[in-house]
Amino acid sequence: MSNTLILYASVHGHTEKICRYMAKQLTAMGDNVTVSHLTDAPTLTGFDKVLIGASIRHGKHNPAVQAYIAAHQHELESKANGFFSVSLVARKPLKNTPETNPYMQAFLAQINWQPKQLAVFGGRLNYQGYGFMDRNIIRFIMWMTKGPTDPNVDLEFTDWQKVDDFIDRFQHQQNPAEQAA
Structure with missing residues (x-):
């Protein structure tokens, strides 16, 4: 059983809804899950896995997401981790993957962290x-x-099957300490 932290930055609540859905899925798989708004994030100590979800508003992720990642990059890299983005542009088939979504690509270019799992979901x-x-x-x-x-x-x-597939990949991801052993 893993201790998993799901953090989110949401404006109108849909990213939080996705996070709470993910928490239910992970709990059913045996994880102990904590869900928190990014501004109320607990310390990362004690968590094996960290997942961060952020919505797009006016073409950008909340600046607090980038600041949080910069402040906790080393800790994030030492755990199984993932990042997902929620936007209306991801409703389009040619913009609904991390590789094709312009907001995800711009965000990844602005941070030094390389999440182990990435996803993009359509919003509400x-x-x-x-x-x-x-x-x-x-x-x-x-x-x-x-x-x-x-x-x-x-x-x-939101393609909920895509969310399920992402959670399945995330749940089966090994902690970097386990990989080194």
């Missing part, structure tokens, strides 16, 4: 959950990218 489009300005900016972007623009839309673009 809920116009009624956004403020006036965000709702109209997102509607304009959706119009330009041929996405849904109906202001009453509430769509989830």
